[in-house]
Amino acid sequence: MAETAIDHLIRQLARLPGxxxxxxxxxxxxxxxxxxxxxxxLLASLTAVAQSVRQCGVCRNLDLHDPCSICADPRRETxxxxxxxxxxxxxxxxxxxxxxGRYHVLGGLLxxxxxxxxxxxxxxxxxxxxxxxxxxxxVLALGATVDGQTTAHYLSDALAHTEVRIxxxxxxxxxxxxxxxxxxxxxxxxxxxxxPL
Amino acid sequence: MAETAIDHLIRQLARLPGxxxxxxxxxxxxxxxxxxxxxxxLLASLTAVAQSVRQCGVCRNLDLHDPCSICADPRRETxxxxxxxxxxxxxxxxxxxxxxGRYHVLGGLLxxxxxxxxxxxxxxxxxxxxxxxxxxxxVLALGATVDGQTTAHYLSDALAHTEVRIxxxxxxxxxxxxxxxxxxxxxxxxxxxxxPL
Numbered sequence: 001m002a003e004t005a006i007d008h009l010i011r012q013l014a015r016l017p018g019x020x021x022x023x024x025x026x027x028x029x030x031x032x033x034x035x036x037x038x039x040x041x042l043l044a045s046l047t048a049v050a051q052s053v054r055q056c057g058v059c060r061n062l063d064l065h066d067p068c069s070i071c072a073d074p075r076r077e078t079x080x081x082x083x084x085x086x087x088x089x090x091x092x093x094x095x096x097x098x099x100x101g102r103y104h105v106l107g108g109l110l111x112x113x114x115x116x117x118x119x120x121x122x123x124x125x126x127x128x129x130x131x132x133x134x135x136x137x138x139v140l141a142l143g144a145t146v147d148g149q150t151t152a153h154y155l156s157d158a159l160a161h162t163e164v165r166i167x168x169x170x171x172x173x174x175x176x177x178x179x180x181x182x183x184x185x186x187x188x189x190x191x192x193x194x195x196p197l
Numbered sequence: 198m199a200e201t202a203i204d205h206l207i208r209q210l211a212r213l214p215g216x217x218x219x220x221x222x223x224x225x226x227x228x229x230x231x232x233x234x235x236x237x238x239l240l241a242s243l244t245a246v247a248q249s250v251r252q253c254g255v256c257r258n259l260d261l262h263d264p265c266s267i268c269a270d271p272r273r274e275t276x277x278x279x280x281x282x283x284x285x286x287x288x289x290x291x292x293x294x295x296x297x298g299r300y301h302v303l304g305g306l307l308x309x310x311x312x313x314x315x316x317x318x319x320x321x322x323x324x325x326x327x328x329x330x331x332x333x334x335x336v337l338a339l340g341a342t343v344d345g346q347t348t349a350h351y352l353s354d355a356l357a358h359t360e361v362r363i364x365x366x367x368x369x370x371x372x373x374x375x376x377x378x379x380x381x382x383x384x385x386x387x388x389x390x391x392x393p394l
Contacts, residue, residue: 004261005242005245005246005249005250005261006246006250006260006261008242008245009239009242009243009245009246012235012238012239012242013239015235016224016227016228016235016239017220017223017224017227018216018220018223018224019215019224023215025285025288026214026215026285027213027214027215027216028246029283029284029285029288030213030214031213031243031246032246032250032259032284033259033283033284035247035250038209038212038213039243039246039247040247041209042209042210042213042243043240043243043244043247045202045205045206045209046206046228046236046239046240046243047240048202048205048206049202049203049206049225049228049229049236050232050236050237050240052202053202053203053229053232062229062230063203064201064202064203086226086230087226087229087230088223088226091222091226
């Protein structure tokens with residue numbers, strides 16, 4: 001059995017999210033046994049991404065271009081900005097196809113506990129973008145957690161003096177979700193925001 | 198959202214064993230957001246493995262050296278050869294620490310259905326190794342499947358004219374396994390091979 005390089009690779013893979021020692025070993029075996037068809041193409045792909053991905057100077061999205069393909073897309077509405085915590089949230093919203101404006105990726109949430117301050121989240125850049133007279137609405141698509149709500153309040157205070165309309169995502173019953181397993185907070189929110197059929 | 202390179206990477210990751218589109222996306226996000234601490238070290242590790250792994254000319258193990266570190270280890274017993282189907286089986290046996298001899302990796306099993314013949318498994322090389330007067334035992338550590346048993350029979354026939362002792366792994370109750378969920382075949386085998394306490 002090989003020592004260093006292979007074991008090192010397994011250890012690194014085992015630390016990735018969703019993987020553990022067993023699946024890392026399985027992956028490594030798979031890669032070793034298919035060097036030409038799997039390992040080398042994967043390596044090329046990872047190298048390409050590592051070399052070409054950059055942060056968008058406008059919205060802090062990660063993309064192959066700066067400004068990113070969303071900021072540069074003339075078909076996206078310029079009047080709407082959607083503030084998200086992470087790239088994962090941006091990807092999720094894009095997959096849903098429900099938002100046609102542009103984004104602002106905070107890269108985190110305000111947190112007294114973790115000592116994350118407005119300067120750490122590029123909030124100044126967001127306020128600058130909000131000052132653009134073309135921006136009419138800012139959607140705060142932040143999680144319904146303590147830090148998410150703290151950040152949303154901070155942002156809505158910081159934007160209070162502008163003309164921009166501030167909105168947040170609706171709370172409610174997830175589509176396909178059963179009421180019986182839903183937590184009380186969501187259920188109350190869904191009841192309060194009930195709508196005519 | 199990025200098109201080509203990132204999507205391509207996600208597609209490739211999603212095809213790896215144990216991963217799917219969701220976990221591939223999660224992995225990619227993790228790598229993108231931690232380029233310096235995760236992506237680049239992983240890339241270096243994969244590159245090192247891709248460049249340095251080779252097949253052992255003696256036992257067909259994959260290792261950084263040829264002959265592999267097991268074949269080259271003077272502390273391993275030279276009198277015992279353990280025949281395994283795959284590298285995964287070799288790794289599993291090494292983890293168990295139960296075998297101190299050397300291996301022979303077939304890289305597959307005889308299969309009329311899949312048209313895998315003795316030539317495809319390097320069986321000639323195994324017979325050559327078995328002819329070494331130092332070899333006293335050959336353990337056929339092959340799966341208890343149709344193809345595994347076919348291959349074991351073929352090998353024991355091919356080795357019948359030699360002085361070498363041919364053995365196979367014991368069948369029985371897995372350690373920690375409950376009888377009630379065990380299949381009949383295993384249970385019968387375990388009963389037939391019962392031993393004094």
